[in-house]
Amino acid sequence: MTRARGADRRASIVRAAFEVIAERGYRGTSLAAVAERVGLTQQGLMHYFPTKEDLLTAVLETRDEWDLLHFGHARPGDPSAISVSQLADLVDYNATRPGIVQTYTVLSADSVTEDHPARKYFQDRYARVRAGMAQMLERHRDELPPGTTPEQLAPLAIATLDGLQLQWLLDPEEVDMSAGFRTFLALLGVKPD
Template structure:
C-alpha cells in the first residue's frame, strides 16, 4: 500500500512538473512551485526527487514512456501511418507538446541539464526516421536519400508543433504533416 501511494505521488509530481515547465520553462521552474502545485512542501517533494535535474529526467522519461506505450516499444519499426497517428495523438496533448517544445528549445544552451538527453534523442529519432524513409525509398523525390530527408522530416514535425502551439486555430499539425508526406511522394493511409 505504501509503495503504491509513493508511485501515485511520484506520478502526480511529474504531471505537475509538466504543467509548471510548460508555463514557465525549465529555468523558471522551481521545486517549490511544483511542490506547491501538488500540495507538498519542497522538502516533501525532495523525498521523491532530490534535485530539479532528477525531476526533469523523470518528466522526459515519462513523456517517452507515454509515446512508447501508445505506439509500441520499437520506434525504429514505426510506420508512416503510425507516425501520422502520433501527430494526431499529440494534437490532443497540448501540455505535453508545450513542455517538450520548451525543454527542447532550452536544451540548446551548453549548461542545460537536458542537453545530452535531447542530443541523444534527436540522434535516435533521426536514425529511426531514416529507417522509416528507407522503406519508402522508391517513392522519395529523385536525387534525395532517407538520410537527407530524415532531419527535414523532424524539422517539419517540430516546426508544426511550435506553430500549432502559437496558433492552433490556423495550424493543423495532422493535415500539415500528411501534406509533407505527400510532397515526399509517400501516401499515408
C-alpha cells in the same frame, strides 16, 4: 507509505512538473513551485526527487513512456519501429495533448544552451530519431523525390514535425499539424502504409 501510494505521488509530481515547465520553462521552474502545485513542501517533494535535474529526467522519461504506451511496441524516440501511418497517427495523438507538446517544445528549445541539464538527452534523442526516421524512410525509398536519400530527408521530416508543433501551439486555430504533416508526406511522395 505503501509502494502504490508512493508511485501515485511520484506520478502526480511529474504531471505538476509538466504544467509548471510548460508555463515557466525549465529555468523558471523551481522545486518549490512544483511542490506547491501538488500540495507538498519542497522538502516533501525532495523525498521523491532530490534535485531539479532528477525531476527533469523523470519528466522526459515519462513523456517517452506515454508515447510508448500509445504505440506499445516502439522504443521511445525511435521511429524506425513504427510505420509512416503510425507516425501520422502520433501527430494526431499529440494534437489531443497540448500540455505535453508544450512542455516538450519548451524543454527542447531550452536545451540548446551549453549548461542545460537536458542538453545531452536531446542530443542523444535527436540522433536516435534521425537514424530511426532514415530507416523508416528507407522502406519508402522508391517513393522519395529523385536525387534524395532517406538520410537527407530524415532531419527535414523531424524539422517539419517540430516546426508544426511550435506553430500549432502558437496558433491552433490556423495551423493543423495533422494535415500539415500529411501534406509533407505527400510532397515527399510517401504513402502511409
